[in-house]
Amino acid sequence: xxxxxxxxxxxxxxxxxxxxxxxxxxxxxxxxxxxxxxxxxxxxxxxxxxxxxxxxxxxxxxxxxxxxxxxxxxxxxxxxxxxxxxxxxxxxxxxxxxxxxxxxxxxxxxxxxxxxxxxxxxxxxxxxxxxxxxxxxxxxxxxxxxxxxxxxxxxxxxxxxxxxxxxxxxxxxx
Numbered sequence: 675x676x677x678x679x680x681x682x683x684x685x686x687x688x689x690x691x692x693x694x695x696x697x698x699x700x701x702x703x704x705x706x707x708x709x710x711x712x713x714x715x716x717x718x719x720x721x722x723x724x725x726x727x728x729x730x731x732x733x734x735x736x737x738x739x740x741x742x743x744x745x746x747x748x749x750x751x752x753x754x755x756x757x758x759x760x761x762x763x764x765x766x767x768x769x770x771x772x773x774x775x776x777x778x779x780x781x782x783x784x785x786x787x788x789x790x791x792x793x794x795x796x797x798x799x800x801x802x803x804x805x806x807x808x809x810x811x812x813x814x815x816x817x818x819x820x821x822x823x824x825x826x827x828x829x830x831x832x833x834x835x836x837x838x839x840x841x842x843x844x845x846x847x848x
Contacts, residue, residue, distance in 0.1 A: 676812040677705040677789065681802050681836075684710075684773035687817025691847040692777045695815035696784040698845075704812065705789040708777050709805055710770035711798040717762040725765040767793075799835040807841050814844045 680695035682688040692708075699706045717725075770793045781788060790809075794801045806814050818833045837844045 676702070677707050677809060678702075678813045678815055679707045679709060679802070679806050679809065679811040680777065681709045681711070681798075681814065681816040682773045682777045683798075683817070684769055684776060685817055687847055688773065689776065689780065689817075691815050691817045691845075692780045694845065694847055696781050696786050698813065698815065699786060700784055706781060706786055707790045707792065707805070707809055707811065708774055708781075708788045709792045709794070709802065710773045710777075711801045712763070712766045712770050712793065712795040713798050714763075714795070717765050721769075722761070722765060725768060799832045799839075802832070802836050803839055803841070812842055814840055814842060816844075816846060818846045818848045 678695050678699050680692055682692055695706065698704065774791050774793060778788065778791065792805060794805070796804075802814065802816065805811075814836060816833055816836065818831070833846045837846055
């Protein structure tokens with residue numbers, strides 16, 4: 675059986691893409707593969723604050739803990755950077771999990787059960803293309819604007835890169 679790959683990041687356009695992907699899968703009797711990607715970009719402060727408010731991650735511990743008291747001050751910046759990277763990954767992983775869960779709910783409303791629910795780490799465009807190739811999907815459905823940064827408007831978006839390099843049909847939802 676053929677499959678449609680639906681990439682989601684929890685954004686409103688991604689949720690519309692899930693709905694459209696569900697409609698296509700249902701009408702063409704296709705399997706559905708859900709994919710969320712955990713990228714390595716820094717988390718904007720607004721998303722970090724939201725994640726802490728929603729208890730997706732624990733609030734950062736104060737740097738005055740006794741176990742840090744004997745660490746030289748010149749090392750503290752690296753320690754804080756490492757802690758920030760760990761927290762960013764935890765937030766991105768929570769967002770990916772919630773994105774897949776929300777997509778699964780949208781699909782279940784259409785009485786569709788995904789054959790796979792994948793969460794991978796990496797550059798979103800590369801991961802989407804890798805999964806499309808390895809799963810030999812017939813179609814990719816994804817949103818045009820995700821949770822990315824303003825930078826994507828200047829240097830090219832994930833959806834544009836995927837559409838240009840996809841091994842199959844690609845539907846970009848706005």
